[in-house]
Amino acid sequence: MFDEHVSRRVSSDTRRSMLKAAGDGYFMGGRIPFGYAAIEDGKRRRLAIHAGEAATVKRVYDMSLQGHGVKVIAMALNDAGMLLRGRRWAKNTVNFMLSSEIYCGVSIFNRTTKRVLNSPELWIRVNSHPAIIEPEIFNQVQSGLETRRPERVGGIPRSMAVFAGLLRCGQCDGALTMTNGTARNGTRHHYYGCCTHMRGKAKCNFKNIRVDEFDPWLVSQLLDKVLTPQTVHNVVLEATALGGQWARDRLLRRESLVRDLRDTEAKRGNLYSVLELMGTDAPNLADLGPRLKELNNRIKQLEQSLLKLEEEPTGPLDAPELEIEEVTGMLRSLVEDCMDPKKLRTFLGSFIEKATVSGDSVAVFYNEGRMMSLGGSAVRSGNKWLLNLGSNQGPTD
Ligand SMILES: [Zn+2]
Structure with a gap:
């Protein structure tokens, strides 16, 4: 990101x-x-x-x-x-x-x-x-x-629910599943409801919650917990350090290529001098042709490698200084403005193990180790991304 x-x-x-x-x-x-x-x-x-x-x-x-x-x-x-x-x-x-x-x-x-x-x-x-x-x-x-187009219920299709599959009922630990319902003013909406309650089997009186209100609220709560100035500061530090390491590696590769190129050019220069000085009297004249060709090829190769190196995308080190606030806003909008609910669900599901809804509070259980992994490529971090509470609780409104 x-x-x-x-x-x-x-x-x-x-x-x-x-x-x-x-x-x-x-x-x-x-x-x-x-x-x-x-x-x-x-x-x-x-x-x-x-x-x-x-x-x-x-x-x-x-x-x-x-x-x-x-x-x-x-x-x-x-x-x-x-x-x-x-x-x-x-x-x-x-x-x-x-x-x-x-x-x-x-x-x-x-x-x-x-x-x-x-x-x-x-x-x-x-x-x-x-x-x-x-x-x-x-x-x-x-x-x-x-x-x-078929009429939509509550403005969002079923597939938009980003916490589907992650929510549990705080009363009976049953899974919360998607259901449709009508609000008091008559409009239709999607709801998260407790599967036990809906089956009517056990004594569970979980009150359904509206998906279109719950999802943005919990996403925003999670971001508040995660994107603290300290965490974002750590992210910037690590990214800059990674960028620095990368830039150093690149510099070393470049230096070694340039050294090779200069050496080869020097050797070719020597050969030319021999030819100029001694002309057809040069010793081993028959060997000089192939040797010259070899050196020329090597020079061409090195020049191409250098060009390729120059064309590599520049790393974060070349970027202007990034402000904590700017990075926070960028990371926040990447999640909140994500138009692909499937992607958002995959992202959230990658570190949230479950979220239990009881009354007006939600307990989110997450795997800290997977916090910063995206799309399979994990960013290993020496920093703690979150306080190790095991869960974060926040009141619902
Ligand atoms: Zn329940």
């Missing part, structure tokens, strides 16, 4: 040139979207309309305008043999095509950060290639999709 933040700061120049290239109509790589083909343009490529595939795209938009749902469209295409580059269409592939601004000639950059969706204000739209669908048609289709 730290690296990501730093590289976002230092890569703004790279991004600017990438956006400019896209604005100039160059294809920035990746999978070629259905409906298009990539054509060579000098050393780069551009997207051009693929007539055959574009006909399928138009058919999909036409059918959607006529009010057909994505499932019907998928079946119609499959029946007509208008396949997705040999594969059958499914609901989600049709839905993706109907929602993608690619077909209006727009490329969107900065949509995700490390595969997590950014909020739409951060997206950057560039007109980068010919459109297959007129913007007006595209917008009409979007409102059609919106009205046909």
